[in-house]
Amino acid sequence: MDLQTTIYLVVGLSFALYIGIAIWARAGSTSEFYVAGGGVGPRINGMATAADWMSAASFISMAGLIGYMGYGGGLFLMGWTGGYVLLALLLAPYLRKFGKFTVPQFIGDRYYSQTASTVAVLCLLVASLTYIIGQMTGVGVAFSRFLGVSNETGIYVGMAIVFTYAVFGGMKGITYTQVAQYVVLIFAYTVPAIFISMHLTGNPIPQLGLGSDMVGTDVSLLQKLDSIVVDLGFGQYTTTTAGSTLNMFVYTLSLMIGTAGLPHVIMRFFTVPSVAAARLSAGWALVFIAILYTTAPAVAAMARMNLHATVNSAVNSGGDMFAAESSLKVEDRPEWMKRWEVTGLLKFEDKNGDGRIQYYNDKTTDQAVLDKAAAAGWKGSELTVNRDIIVLANPEIALLPNWVIALVAAGGLAAALSTAAGLLLAISSAISHDLVKGVFNPNISEKGELMAGKVAMACSIVLAGYLGLNPPGFAAGTVALAFGIAASSLFPAIMMGIFSKKMNKEGAIAGMLAGLTITLFYVFAHKGLFFIKGTDYLPLIGGKNSFFGITPEAFGAIGALVNFTVAFVVDKFTKAPPEHIQALVESVRTPRGAKAVDGRH
């Protein structure tokens, strides 16, 4: 069977499985299949949360970015897992005890203010929309490869499918469907990693393979990769940091507190049966997430190695990488390169006209490398590979069997679709319930509310798709921006709502607005107003990364600091919250008496 047919078959089968489970669960007609509340234990709930959480950014984009960044890519790994510790310790159990369904509801009640709730809705919308732009970037990559079309067409098809998926309720809320999605996703991620690890190091466990010697040698894989990339003018793999140590520090912190502040993640913990279960659920979710996250660095390093080995035969033979015959002949290039050329995400240009492909860092500051390249007649790097294709192309690069390639395509689609649909649902409920019904038109009929939600969904997907055509960065980078926004706006308000009895509405509102504004100001300076290309205003802030070399993706932690500071200062000069609110905070702090969640619609 040829590759394309196999891909259609496997993707089709995986979707049939999700739909089948959904129908079976509905036919069972018992409420326990819906929401995690009923008879679902923390393990199953954790698995479903993991599927919900791991999006196109984790599955499709992250390992590719780590592969290019090397050691510094660890910020994604630590950031997106370390946030669960904060979530489990600081927020989840208390929000569960509080017993409302959405984050704006918590903020509105705790800060006894409709305005606070509306500001929270605003923060939620900005963060979720940015997140969806990142998802659409990933969806575009997956669909363009899956259908063999250009990246733009891939995004259009993706928009249509995500919309249909979300309007029909997605497959959200049905825990067992999400469990199936997790299983497909994790198989799709680990199976190729096991094959490749086995092939390169003889160790089938990727987490150990990454720390092992190359097959038949006593040189470790990382040591070998270090020497290859340095010889080609790239930064050393195991030590190159992300910008600077300071930037890596705040970037990691941003992702961590952003994880704990993202409404669609927090929402999962509102629906567990008890406070104790909320604590355990976060742990189990992290176990299932960690399986992918500890495999990702191996995928990253091994894909980087295989990519260099494909283009330059001296990588494996140990010969001179600058010898003329080491570089890959254009007509000998493997099938996978041709397949990805169609999408426009992989390009090469024979700059020196020798009929071979040279791939190295032509912007290196290492004069020795530049001299060698010049002596060999190289006139610049000839291969451009979009980082977002690495994970999907990885099994093809490693020449794995067709069914493995097809499985990865199915996994990528599952990851991207489920998260995009989940976010759209969060947006639509925030607009229809918290904003339209809560503020503008309290008398709206249930039907009108539903309609408003669907319109909101359609608008956000068109907007996200449009911005996804010219994305502000690679999928994981864009998603990191969303985390920064959540970190700077929502996390401090929720945390102070629990840990400070005295924090009042004036402080919280001023804090949220200050954190959101300053973060967006810095992000838009780099990426354009509302991410529209060409509207950036870098000169105004004194150039790129002008704030101590901190990148816009990392700025959320600074925004959060501003949020806390402004909140405490304003709180000092305004009236303390009323007695009953202080009593409410005390009751939130103790588990006993947790009731079923209400306020759901």
Added chain:
Amino acid sequence: MDKQGEAYWKATLGLLTKILAVWFLVSFGAGILFADMLNGIHLGGYPLGFWFAQQGSIYVFVALIFVYAKKMGEIDRKFDVHEE
């Protein structure tokens, strides 16, 4: 807040502080601030700082949440505020 409630909250904050200290040490400490120093030590083929940033901290995070859930359950029962 009554005396019992205050003691419970103090015990909770004490536990959170301890766990967050470890959380900070493995990720921001070993994985970022001291990574260069630790890279001199090797764990198999892994330089240790690199290992903490890309593997080790994740394993510790998982363990931390389970330790927290267990200890917190003990505190709940000690102060008799646990759920039925």
